[in-house]
Amino acid sequence: MTVESTAARKPRRSSGTKRAAGASTRKTAAAAQSAAEPQLVQLLTPEGDRVETADNAEFLPYVEDITAEDLRGLYRDMVLTRRFDSEATSLQRQGELGLWASLLGQEAAQIGSGRALRDDDYVFPTYREHGVAWCRGVDPTNLLGMFRGVNHGGWDPNSNNFHLYTIVIGSQTLHATGYAMGVAKDGADSAVIAYFGDGASSQGDVNEAFTFSAVYNAPVVFFCQNNQWAISEPTERQMRVPLYQRAAGFGFPGVRVDGNDVLACLAVTRWALERARRGEGPTLVEAFTYRMGAHTTSDDPTRYRRDEERAAWEAKDPIERLKAHLLASGDADEAFFAELEQESEKLGKRVREAVRSMPDPDTMAIFENVYADGHALVDEERAEFAAYLASFEEGH
Structure with missing residues (x-):
């Protein structure tokens, strides 16, 4: 029997049947779309209501x-972190720093998650986690040495369980996964957290970290600050599904949290860390937030995004949100805010003076610690560079 004759014998559907089938398909698609609508864990509205x-x-x-008192502490953390960040931006504009990556607008995501950590948890940051560093007890002035070019980090990672900043996009997620696998092998009940951005989620390193952490059930939390822009690329050019839903493909849960809600970020991160400590493996937390400033001080965001977009996110400002809640609940008064303003200005002054008084590094230190036992080529290069520097001291 030919294909044509088979087709000829098939019963024909009426136009009414077709319409009914089409409507059913549309309803199914609508239901699927509704079921797939992104969740958003929120405990404080933009107006400050619980x-x-x-x-x-x-x-x-x-x-x-x-x-x-805890709420006031979270507010203080965010205010002082923003003040430090704005001072660093100003210092770069004045030529005191080579570059700066601002966290403006992302304070709640960082402070909420940072305050969820225990002392024995370990943090692997990118280069924008100034708020997390604050929560880990890293002096803000130590963050600026690398951006001034006087050191390679500025703090001992093991003193605060806070790794040095990572400039290479996404590589710290693999470092975190390996560290977390070691934690599990040691039988410890601590957890590891890795920070990265929405753009980094497109990197191979991040996806490899997801695979390894899932297969080895590593006690790691992947905390992605989705600030809507990977430099000048919007999220729709990074992914076709909500970012947190990617975790399902690797075999572990993902949660989207309001990244401008410090209380929700604290709760969700605590939840994810407890999962890790119980041996339930990794979690992906997507903090849905917004980068209010430039990607770095070498970027001009006005070239690729609209003012209306920023204005819409300004209405969701994380600091103003918590302030509104504190005032409405009577948990803080004007004296508290005035005192904090004075503390903020003192911090800005301390940071400014510390940066300008940072000593230049030893010029020859670049040749140290390259090899454990020395190396002939490094010795030769050291001698050549020393001779070059000496030529200037001879009056040339």
């Missing part, structure tokens, strides 16, 4: 112990 619904019920127990 939110307690079935959608965030799983995370509410993780902030039950938060007191008014």
